[in-house]
Amino acid sequence: MTNTVATNETILVVGAGISGLTAALESAECGKNVVLIEKNPSVGGRVSQLYKYFPKLCRPSCGLEINLRRLKANPRIKLLTMAEVTGIEGEPGDYRVAVQLQPRYVNENCTACGACAEAVTAEIDDPYNYQLKQIKAAYLPHNMAYPQRYVIDPSILGTEDAEKAKAACRYGAIDLDMQPQSIEIQAGAIIWATGWKPYDAAKIQPYGYDRFANVITSVEFERMMDPFGPTGGKLLRPSDGREAKNVAFIQCAGSRDRNHLTHCSRICCMASLKQATYIGEQYGDDSDARASIYYIDIRVIDRFEDFYEQVRADERVHFIKSKVANITEDRANGDVILHGVDTEGYHRYDNPHELCVLAIGMEPSVDASQINGGVASDASGFIAAGESTGAIFGAGCATNALDVNRAVQSATAASLRAIQVVNQVARAEA
Amino acid sequence: MSDTKTAAYICKGCGLGERLDTAQLANLAESEGKCAITRQHDFLCNQDGVGTIRNDIDNEGVTHVVIAACSRRAKTEAFNFDDVALTRANLREGVVWVRPDSEEARETTQEMADDYVRMACAEIQYMHQPAGNQEAGSNKRILVVGGGVSGMTAALESSKAGYEVLVVEKTAELGGWAAKLHRRVPTREPFADPQDAGVVELIKAINDDQNVQVFLNSTIVRTSGAPGRFSVDIGTESGTTTTENVGAIIQASGFRNYDASQLPELGFGQSPDVVDQAGLEELAKQANGKPIQRPSDGKEVNSVVFIQCAGQRSNAEGHLPYCSGHCCNTSIKQAMYFKDANPGVDTVVMFDDLRTPGNGEDFYRSAQRKGVIFTKGKPQGVNKNNGQLEVKFHDMILDEDAIAKADLVVLATGQVPNSGADIEQLAAASDSEDTQNENAELTVPVDSILNLNYRQGPDLPHLRHGFSDSHFICFPYETRRSGIYTCGPVRRPMDIAQAAVDATGAALKAIQAVENASVGRAAHPRSGDLSFPSFRKEGCTQCKRCTVECPFGAIDEDEERYPVFNESRCRRCGTCMGACPVRVISFENYSVDTVGQQVKAVDMPDEFDEKPRILLLACENDAYPALDMAAQQGLVYSPFVRILPVRCLGSVNAIWISDALNSGYDGIMLMGCKKGDDYQCHFVKGSEMAYDRMGKIDDTLQQLQLETERVVTHEVEITDIHRVPQLINEYAAKIDEIGMNPFKGF
Amino acid sequence: MNTLNTAMVEKYRNDFLKEVEENVEEGHWVKMCMQCGVCSGSCPFGPDWEHPPQEIFMMIRAGKRDEVLATESMWMCTSCYNCIVRCPRELPITHIMHGLANYAHRLGLAPKMNPTRRFAKIFWNNIAKTGRVNEMALSLKLYFMDGFASGVKKSLAMAGVGLGMLKTKRLNPFTLFRHKGVEKPKQLQAMLKKAKEIEDRRKGLAS
Structure with missing residues (x-):
């Protein structure tokens, strides 16, 4: 299935960790349309897994709450979770990005009431806790997870557990027949904010x-x-x-x-x-x-x-x-x-x-040399500064080892670079 | 108000239908809540439920909507009606999820739900859909103060996005410190050699850019206005002044070098052959790739020692306590000046910690490859002996005292921000002037950069060590003056590469500020909020509390000392509303009434019912989400509490407290963010202000012969998921202990 | 005093790092040390070193020529390569240690009675003679290097092992007299001589 969900004045942001969220919000709050895609079932990225921030020893979820409120309030951002880029074609001002959506098996009817998790007995390693904890195979990724919607782990598909989950949901939110989906997104500029991994x-x-x-x-x-x-x-x-x-x-x-x-x-x-x-x-x-x-x-x-x-x-x-x-x-x-x-x-x-x-x-969670579209990679796989030829702009830890503060600065700067491109498109189209 | 029509929707999903008498809730909304339409729905957030609401708005003329379902933080995509005034009664996270599903609990649980419906209906009657600030300024030009790399980058990046820019530079030319550099630290792979500073190209780009206008030899004489409508007087050296209108300001006023003459123990001023890093750049520029000569006698330098952290990372009198961050890389670069011209020159970098984060590590390796020696040592003094400098130091690795001989010694001193006047010091000085006249001659040591005509002072507040940084980790650009953003080393010590990124980010924020201002929208953290404070002049007593306490300097005073609200500077926290003793300040969708009426709407059992009532005013940013998450975890708390989210504890008006006590509440809890130096309050001082005000309430309580425990304030973090229910339960027990409010029933 | 040593002192004056860089096998790596200490901690003989490898590097940088060249430390290296494997800067520390030892030896500054040095010398002389190690000769020479009495003592202590090896034909006492070397040992010796000349020339040690 293929459908186009944006125009070439849209900014595509890849990754919804602190950098991607920031880039998306800052762009949208300048009046731009944004498609924000995230590989995981919820946004927030690696900082949402931190206990405290240095040097204030404050809570990362505090800033996340503010960003979530900005996100919920902003009609200009379209968020797609469980989504990954599989290919980029085109040129600055006119990209066509292939995106693969993985099934969550739970639709937007979900009220996060938790009945499915109660019904299910199978457990899985909790990715949010770096596999150190067991959670039910129907789960809300964490307390602050947004979208606030459960996920059915594919491992229980075809088992009695899946049926139990489906039966427990009174809102018709569980759809075990969901299939992976390929979509194409049109965008004028892309902000690549896929972050880091240990x-x-x-x-x-x-x-x-x-x-x-x-x-x-x-x-x-x-x-x-x-x-x-x-x-x-x-x-x-x-x-x-x-x-x-x-x-x-x-x-x-x-x-x-x-x-x-x-x-x-x-x-x-x-x-x-x-x-x-x-x-x-x-x-x-x-x-x-x-x-x-x-x-x-x-x-x-x-x-x-x-x-x-x-x-x-x-x-x-x-x-x-x-x-x-x-x-x-x-x-x-x-x-x-x-x-x-x-x-x-x-x-x-x-x-x-x-x-x-x-x-x-x-290290970068995606090796920059694997991204198409004129992105330059450095020897460590980070997006190299100032060498890329297209309108794909690195933000945050995809560009270097950065702390949160610097990652947000980097994302804010990337947002402007993307805006420069889509403004140019807009002027050309006007 | 004749065309107001309120509808209440009561959801029966997520167990609400089983656990609560929703028909009773609907009745309440209709009778007490004066709702024209009340509907119950099995599953309000589904397509059908949302469609019902939409239909009522579109076809029944509904203008005000009460949704009694889950928390206002949940299902926001479904309950997204931006054309009506809307409030949510939190029956799920606020009631059924925090109460046991038992017969004995049923009555008190229902009472909670009843009250939340009453409260929502009371609130909605006083809420209006904000129309946005009609007097918003729509100037979209951007003023950049400072023509160094940060300023030029900010100007060029803004221009590239299609915005007009003015650059004001106090010296006769653009370029700032970077123009004085021989070379800069490399910015790209292989990060091996110093590279051209690129300033000439930047200046050319600025001069070629039709969108950028440059004022040299100029400073800002006066700044007034607000985002979208700043008026700036630009004064030139010759004394002429031009007035320009701009929409946002980027302050890139950079840094000055630490005064190395404060380091005589390291030989500065004792010998011309002891220079700071800026001095070495000058020597390198003169040499221009040829061997560098020492100042005293022009002899070619054969040995040089770089002393890192000179006068910084130290708490000694007059030293800088912080690390300037760039100096390790800078010394490495400067050592390469020597090595590249003549590999035979001895170059020693004497360091404590070698701080070359990121790809600086590659540069460090490159220097080692070139033969630069790195010695972990603590310098003890620099002296001249027989015409040669001697650096005495303790070798930290070999653990012995040693001497390094050198023709030249370079001190890696730090960056001092050009952040203008310290407004807190100014305020303190003017306070003491008021009380003691002998201090009248007190002078301001630093010239102001922006000369803001704001009541709170002429410059941005300083954070630590004089830098005008944002306090927030996740929101690095949030200064306390809306529409004014800082970037570069005025914000935090930094190198050129970081300053360029920082400047680009600041340019985005400036653009965002003008775009938001032009439609009357709030900036962070309530971005998109169209409400703004309005005030009733007739009631105002010119007490100045609002102008003094506004954390963002949004309120000026007119000649008669009435407050003048600059809506576009306002962040909508409501601190002014909380400050006002005569309650004349309000927002369309958040006012003394929207909260006050909720407080009063709660049904107050009489004292013999043994059902105390506790009012909990919870900061919506941290405490309220923590309460939601406690509910999500199934944690249980007292049914006697009524929770009311507020924008910030700073917005809590004392009248709510006294009204609550008068109407029979037995206890009042306030939950806000952390205050103090490491404050987490998103509105900077709101939480602190609340503490301050509640401290004063204690006196009132004592006068009324009420126990001071009747009002308590807690600092709560968003992660205090276990703690918040515990605090509630402990407080309920406390109230039980001290007994009911004697004013109940009066 | 060794004339080479005098010449080197004269040539490099205070710049011992440069002297090491130009004369010691892999000596140009010394400057790349980032002072983390992992080499010193990784050495299985670490506790027995007077100066562990990183300290030696630091001493070289600090110009402590006499101390470095006279120390027994680098003679302790058993070539286990732990340090090389772990060094975050990939310094060939093992080779540098051997290079330093060799350089000290050539300058005549190496500790005379250092057992490793003596073993190395005996081994070299043994193998260079015929191109193959004469195990019997090597063992006897090693046992008796501290004199006859100590030699007898060591031989007796090892008698059991020796007999066992004899029984399993791992040791042939006759090789002491009829050792089979390479076919043309003279040519081998010429090659070794040439190699040394080339190396000396490369290192500027024409003495």
């Missing part, structure tokens, strides 16, 4: 992410703090569910490393400083609790320095200038032992910790 921690062999239960990544740690996360907001380590009070953070896990990612991922120092404050938040003045940050350089530029100073003043947080050489496991108690040399004076250490968090590096 580097595959298992590739950092000496750290044993794939071998030791108590070696986790920073994004997983972030989920552990959420009261609705896999551990109900407690810092319980995976091996035995015991409270982890002695937590190590390893910086540059995958970044600044020619064996992995050559770039510095920029956010990880601040992320670990932030996560170090979680220890204090969790255990209060408990003198046993401590965080140890193993770093090469602490890269917290501009006023983030204030935050660094604040964390440094906390005597529960220790800084060790060292790239950890390797990790072993104490089989008796599940502790992980970090081995290395403190380069300030060359003190060798074999430090046991109850939990080790890898400050994992950022």
Whole structure:
């Protein structure tokens, strides 16, 4: 099935994380028509999976709420979820973009009443919680999910569970016959905001992410703090569910490393400083609790320095200038032992910790070299600045490793570039 | 008002039909709520339900709609009628989802629902569909203050989108600091070598652009007006002034270099061979690719030491506490000036943390490949010995004191923002002037950039360390003066590449501001809101609270000290409405009445019923969503609470509190966002203001001989999903403990 | 003092990094170290090093020529390659360590009694003679390098192993006298000599 749902004065925004949402909203609030597409069943992207933002330690869902209200209130934005770009044709001012829509098996009649989830017994790994938690196979992706509509996981199609879900819905919202759909979207300019993904921690062999239960990544740690996360907001380590009070953070896990990612991922120092404050938040003045940050350089530029100073003043947080050489496991108690040399004076250490968090590096979730339409890719797969030839503009972490603030700036700038193109189209058509 | 027609729609879906007596709700809407039409529907948000409402609007002349169904945050796509005044009674998240489905709970649950219908009907009677500000300014020109890279980029990008731009530059030429650079840090792969700063091309583009008009040797003498209708007096050096009308302003006033003469311990001022990074750019420009010579005697420099973080990242007196962010890359670039001209020159970068985020890492590697030495060391002093400079330092890696000899020492000092006058300091100074006359000679140390004629002062408020940044992580452009956006190093220390992105973003926001202003729409965070504050002059006592407390400087004062509302500057938070002691300020769809009448609409059981009533005024941005999500989780709370969302706690007028206490509420809770330095209040000071005002209410309570616990204020985050029901339940228990309001029934 | 050493001191004055860069195998990599310390932490013999690899790099940058060249540290390297594999800058640390050791040895600054150095020398002389290692000769030479008494002691300690190897025909005592080398050892030696000349010329060590 093919139908066209936009014109060439439309801006297509690919990805509805913080960058894509921002680009779409800023464009629409300038009076432009926007089609916003998102691969996942709900918008918000990776920041919606964060517990807190640095440096204010405020809640990402707070800003998401504002953005959702802007989105709900703006008739100029058409949102398509579970949608992915499969091809781009055309030229600046006149793109035809093929988009594949995956079936949600739940239509807009859904009231999010939750009856289907109650009816279903099968469980799946929760993608929102990085597969660390089990949820029902009929689910609302998370508390703030928008569209506020359930999803039926395809794994239960054809089973009794699917029928149970369908029977439980009193609003005719469940449609098990939904099929994938291909549509074409016409657009004058495209904002590519597909964001980042954590580097595959298992590739950092000496750290044993794939071998030791108590070696986790920073994004997983972030989920552990959420009261609705896999551990109900407690810092319980995976091996035995015991409270982890002695937590190590390893910086540059995958970044600044020619064996992995050559770039510095920029956010990880601040992320670990932030996560170090979680220890204090969790255990209060408990003198046993401590965080140890193993770093090469602490890269917290501009006023983030204030935050660094604040964390440094906390005597529960220790800084060790060292790239950890390797990790072993104490089989008796599940502790992980970090081995290395403190380069300030060359003190060798074999430090046991109850939990080790890898400050994992950022890589683009879509390799820019795979995007058509004149997009230039850098060696890391980010969209290269200022080299693209078309009207496809990178925004946020699709262009570089950026923090939220900078990603939003980048998205706002991308929005203007797209507007420049569609304004030109409009002038030409007038 | 004769053509007003109100309709109420009561949904029976999502268990509402089973758990509630919806017929009774419909009756209430008709009898007490004065609704001309009341309808019940099994599934109001489906096509048929929505169609019913649409039909009533189109064919029955319905102008005001009450939807009694789920939360106002849910099903917004279905209940989207932008041509009528609309309110939602929250029977799902507000009632049935937070109450146990049991026989004993049935009565109190129904009472909750009854009250929410009453409240919605009361509110809608005082609501009007806002028509938008009719006096909106429609000027779409954009003024850029500052002609450096940030300013020029903002101008060019705005122009490319089809907007006219004025650039005001205080010096005789465009280019700013970047024009003084020999080369800049690379912006593209392989990020290996310094590249041309590109300023000449930028200046040419500006000069060739018909849409861009440049005022050199000029400053802003006076700025008045509002988005869409700013009036700006541009003064030239010769003393002439031109007045221009613009729709939005981008402040790209950049930075100045930290005064290195404050660092005598690092040799600055002691020897001409100690320079700052700007000084080195000058030397490099002179050398123009040939070996750089040292200032003292013109000898070719054979060894140079760069001292990072000079006078910054330090809490010492007169130092900058922050990191300027660009200086590591800049020193790397400058070291390359030496290495590229003569690989034999010893170049040492002495650092604490080498901060080259992103692709800066490639540049760092390139420098190492060129033989630049990086030493993690703490400098202890720079001295001259036998005609050569000696940098004493502690080698942090080898853990020993050492000396590095050098022909030239470069201090990587920081950026100081040109953010104009610190209006808080000004306000403090004028306050003390009022009380102590001896301070009258107090001078303003910094010239204003914008010279706003706003009551709140001539410049944008500073955030930390003098930068005029936005406070918000997710909304980096939200300054506290609508239609005025900052970009570049005035906002936050930054390099050229970041400044260019930042400037482009600021240009978008300026364009958005003029587009919104021209149709009378609000800017962030209530973007699209067409309402605006109106005020009844007859009742005004010229107390100035509204003008003082407006977080956005939207309200001026006229000669008689009456407030003058500049609608396009307003963000619609209602802080002025909350401030007004005589209640003369209101919005068409949000007023003292729309809330006050809801407070009064609640049915008040008498004191022997043992059914206390608690009013909860909840910030719609964080507390209200948290309550919704608590409901979604099936958390249960007291049926005695009545929740009323407000735009911001800042909009809470004390009259609501005293009315509530007078009409028999036993307790009042306020839930707002975090205040203080790390405030999360989207309207900057609303939450703080509420705390302040409630502090004063305590006195009133004591005068009335009421317990101070009758009014409590909580800081709530949107994630406090478990905490909000708990706070309610604890408070209900507290009320139980202190007893019913003695004013009940009077 | 070694004349080469004197010449080098003269040539490079204070710039030991440059000296290393130009004279030590893979020495040009030293400047690329980003000071993370992973090499030092990764070395299985790390605790026994006087100066771990990164410290050596830092000492080179700081111009600590005498200390670096005289240290036993780089002689500790067993070529396990852990450091190379983990180095985020892909420095060939193992090779640099061997290069430094070799350079110190040539300058006559290497610690005389360092066992690795002595083993390396004995091994080299053994293999260079015929092109194949004479295991019997090598073992005996190693056992007896500290004198007759200690040699007898070591031999007796290893007697059991030796007998076992004899039984399983893994050791032939006669090779001590009739060792089969390459066909034309003279030519091999000429090749090695030429190779050394080329290398010396490349490194500017014509001595």
